[in-house]
Amino acid sequence: MTTKPLTLYVKVGCPWCRMATNYLRNHGHQYELVDVSRDRAAFEELKRISGQTFAPTLVRGNLVLSDFGPEDLEEFLAAHDIQP
Numbered sequence: 001m002t003t004k005p006l007t008l009y010v011k012v013g014c015p016w017c018r019m020a021t022n023y024l025r026n027h028g029h030q031y032e033l034v035d036v037s038r039d040r041a042a043f044e045e046l047k048r049i050s051g052q053t054f055a056p057t058l059v060r061g062n063l064v065l066s067d068f069g070p071e072d073l074e075e076f077l078a079a080h081d082i083q084p
Helices: 015-026 040-050 070-079
Strands: 006-010 031-035 057-060 063-066
Touching: 006 015, 006 040, 015 070, 031 040, 040 057, 040 063, 063 070
Parallel strands: 006 031
Antiparallel strands: 006 057, 057 063
């Protein structure tokens, strides 16, 4: 069974984005990092996928967690049994 990858949409200078990146890296998660502040097409993709423009936004398949803090990220990963 193939696991769908995590995609993390971030913006430059966003402290929550830095926290999310650090959390995922420190807990051994593999993810694709997409900087929407430097890529207009990626920003449009973020809006299409999540229905909003806030970062960080974490996506795995059709699961979306938008505009979150550390506790939200831990709960999301646990609720969907997303392991490193």
